Amino acid sequence: MKTMKVPEATISRLTIYSRFLEQADAKGILTVSSTDIAKNVGVTPAQVRKDLAYFGEFGTRGIGYTVKDLLKHIRKILGLTKIWNVALIGAGNLGRALAHYKGFAKRGFEIKAIFDVDPSKIGSKIGNINVYSMDELNEKVKELDLRLGIIAVPAVAAQEAAWALVKAGIKGIINFAPRSIIVDENVILRRVDLAAELEVLTYNLQECKIDA
Amino acid sequence: MKTMKVPEATISRLTIYSRFLEQADAKGILTVSSTDIAKNVGVTPAQVRKDLAYFGEFGTRGIGYTVKDLLKHIRKILGLTKIWNVALIGAGNLGRALAHYKGFAKRGFEIKAIFDVDPSKIGSKIGNINVYSMDELNEKVKELDLRLGIIAVPAVAAQEAAWALVKAGIKGIINFAPRSIIVDENVILRRVDLAAELEVLTYNLQECKIDA
DNA sequence: TCTCTCTTGCGAAAATTATAACACAAAAAA
DNA sequence: TTTTTTGTGTTATAATTTTCGCAAGAGAGA
Numbered sequence: 001m002k003t004m005k006v007p008e009a010t011i012s013r014l015t016i017y018s019r020f021l022e023q024a025d026a027k028g029i030l031t032v033s034s035t036d037i038a039k040n041v042g043v044t045p046a047q048v049r050k051d052l053a054y055f056g057e058f059g060t061r062g063i064g065y066t067v068k069d070l071l072k073h074i075r076k077i078l079g080l081t082k083i084w085n086v087a088l089i090g091a092g093n094l095g096r097a098l099a100h101y102k103g104f105a106k107r108g109f110e111i112k113a114i115f116d117v118d119p120s121k122i123g124s125k126i127g128n129i130n131v132y133s134m135d136e137l138n139e140k141v142k143e144l145d146l147r148l149g150i151i152a153v154p155a156v157a158a159q160e161a162a163w164a165l166v167k168a169g170i171k172g173i174i175n176f177a178p179r180s181i182i183v184d185e186n187v188i189l190r191r192v193d194l195a196a197e198l199e200v201l202t203y204n205l206q207e208c209k210i211d212a
Numbered sequence: 213m214k215t216m217k218v219p220e221a222t223i224s225r226l227t228i229y230s231r232f233l234e235q236a237d238a239k240g241i242l243t244v245s246s247t248d249i250a251k252n253v254g255v256t257p258a259q260v261r262k263d264l265a266y267f268g269e270f271g272t273r274g275i276g277y278t279v280k281d282l283l284k285h286i287r288k289i290l291g292l293t294k295i296w297n298v299a300l301i302g303a304g305n306l307g308r309a310l311a312h313y314k315g316f317a318k319r320g321f322e323i324k325a326i327f328d329v330d331p332s333k334i335g336s337k338i339g340n341i342n343v344y345s346m347d348e349l350n351e352k353v354k355e356l357d358l359r360l361g362i363i364a365v366p367a368v369a370a371q372e373a374a375w376a377l378v379k380a381g382i383k384g385i386i387n388f389a390p391r392s393i394i395v396d397e398n399v400i401l402r403r404v405d406l407a408a409e410l411e412v413l414t415y416n417l418q419e420c421k422i423d424a
Numbered sequence: 425t426c427t428c429t430c431t432t433g434c435g436a437a438a439a440t441t442a443t444a445a446c447a448c449a450a451a452a453a454a
Numbered sequence: 455t456t457t458t459t460t461g462t463g464t465t466a467t468a469a470t471t472t473t474c475g476c477a478a479g480a481g482a483g484a
Contacts, residue, residue: 011412057463060449063461065462078415104410201402203226438472444467447463449461450460
């Protein structure tokens with residue numbers, strides 16, 4: 001494995017490839033070509049091969065890629081060979097929804113504890129996950145081996161939540177609050193802004209209108 | 213305004229800048245410099261200026277940008293000067309969560325109708341939004357002037373939902389299902405894969421472990 | 425008025441990312 | 455066995471995106 005820097009975009013695409021491979025595997029397909037993958041996910045075959053080439057040689061010339069093998073390799077590259085325990089901050093609408101979302105567990109991410117500041121929520125359960133006070137975060141992170149954090153609190157509380165997670169030793173955070181937050185540079189932070197996605201759509205739709 | 217092609221990344225950043233400007237405005241701050249914005253959202257000042265320069269000259273040398281003015285300009289650029297009505301497909305956990313999410317309405321996106329195939333859900337309400345049968349999609353799109361679509365159905369149903377939206381005349385779609393879908397090329401499609409975001413985190417965390 | 429500081433806007437350079445081209449390996453067919 | 459087809463991995467080329475450097479405008483203070 002080369003020490004070459006892998007583009008962020010490549011990693012995102014790997015996750016997309018893995019979705020397709022899961023489907024193909026479920027259908028009983030044994031091998032796929034870079035063209036098959038490319039067609040299904042909407043990129044060029046060259047892009048698929050280049051993305052995979054960052055990590056080694058997984059295909060066979062003239063044949064393509066063995067679905068199960070490639071899937072296994074990608075999962076290993078992405079660090080998905082084990083279960084990751086997740087701390088969810090915020091038991092509001094969004095937090096509850098994420099707690100119920102089956103897609104996380106299906107891919108090895110288990111929300112083990114939910115934290116909130118609202119006394120009326122603390123002590124309750126969402127699904128079968130306990131809601132704890134923010135004061136218990138440090139303790140629970142250790143006790144439950146929580147590695148990742150999801151911030152699903154209102155914008156004004158997001159930065160505080162982030163600091164709490166960092167302080168508790170969490171090294172990877174996803175922020176759903178519509179606000180930029182700062183963390184230590186040894187912590188990986190990603191932002192998911194639901195309204196922002198819609199805003200990009202409206203920008204593009206406007207453009208089209210101008211073209212026409 | 214030049215006909216120059218604007219990078220997709222620039223548009224995403226504009227939405228982030230606007231979040232910061234909203235906060236600044238709420239705090240009563242009148243002007244900000246590109247450095248102020250950059251510090252808060254984690255990019256370089258040059259990047260901020262370049263992004264804005266695609267659309268015109270909004271700042272004053274020596275002073276910076278007037279918060280209210282810049283916010284207004286960005287909102288206009290993104291097409292956020294009017295209300296956009298949204299069709300939500302899928303009344304499951306994720307769909308219900310999105311229906312309750314306040315952040316959409318706050319930014320001018322109003323989910324006006326929800327559609328599902330499950331007879332037990334059709335006719336019910338989520339919040340104060342009606343759940344309709346998929347058969348009623350075409351009709352409701354016209355009646356309620358729905359312009360955008362959000363797909364929040366299981367992976368297997370995603371493509372079908374997309375086709376239905378396109379057929380009904382929707383031109384902008386966000387797909388939350390963990391599966392690539394295809395639409396006409398005159399339709400704008402964006403993908404939000406929640407588990408994928410976590411997977412990028414785990415990739416990066418692995419990397420760090422190798423570095424150390 | 426003149427100077428000093430601050431900060432934008434813009435063109436050019438640098439870095440990054442994607443696309444295209446090609447040589448070669450494996451399998452299937454003749 | 456030889457030829458043809460398929461499809462990888464790699465190298466080269468092109469396009470895109472970001473960063474840099476600097477001229478010039480605007481206000482503050484002497």
